[in-house]
Amino acid sequence: MHEYSIVQALLDQCEEIAKDNQANRVTKVICKIGVMSGIENHLLQVAFDTFKEKTLCENAEFIINSQKLKLLCQECNFEFEIDDLIYKCIKCNSLNIKVIDGEEMYLMSLEME
Numbered sequence: 001m002h003e004y005s006i007v008q009a010l011l012d013q014c015e016e017i018a019k020d021n022q023a024n025r026v027t028k029v030i031c032k033i034g035v036m037s038g039i040e041n042h043l044l045q046v047a048f049d050t051f052k053e054k055t056l057c058e059n060a061e062f063i064i065n066s067q068k069l070k071l072l073c074q075e076c077n078f079e080f081e082i083d084d085l086i087y088k089c090i091k092c093n094s095l096n097i098k099v100i101d102g103e104e105m106y107l108m109s110l111e112m113e
């Protein structure tokens with residue numbers, strides 16, 4: 001499953017950061033998931049709970065923040081967020097737009113001790 005490999009990579013990343021900071025354990029993991037990333041939040045939660053055992057994230061709280069699709073119009077420089085899958089400027093109707101957020105998943109922050 002897609003979510004499983006994502007979580008494994010995420011846990012590896014958390015371990016690395018924790019080790020770099022000489023932390024003994026991670027208490028909170030906050031992620032941002034783009035609506036267009038194709039990731040199911042609840043599946044990600046389940047995967048996290050499954051794989052966190054015996055890692056530094058074992059007792060970590062996992063928080064998922066949804067990120068709407070954020071677009072930038074390259075004609076009028078208008079920046080906006082939308083729920084729908086319309087890749088069009090809502091101000092000038094231009095199709096010359098760029099996705100600036102909402103397609104990926106990011107690790108936003110870690111709390112550790």
Ligand SMILES: [Zn+2]
Pocket residue numbers: 073074075076077078089090091092093094
């Ligand atoms: Zn525009």
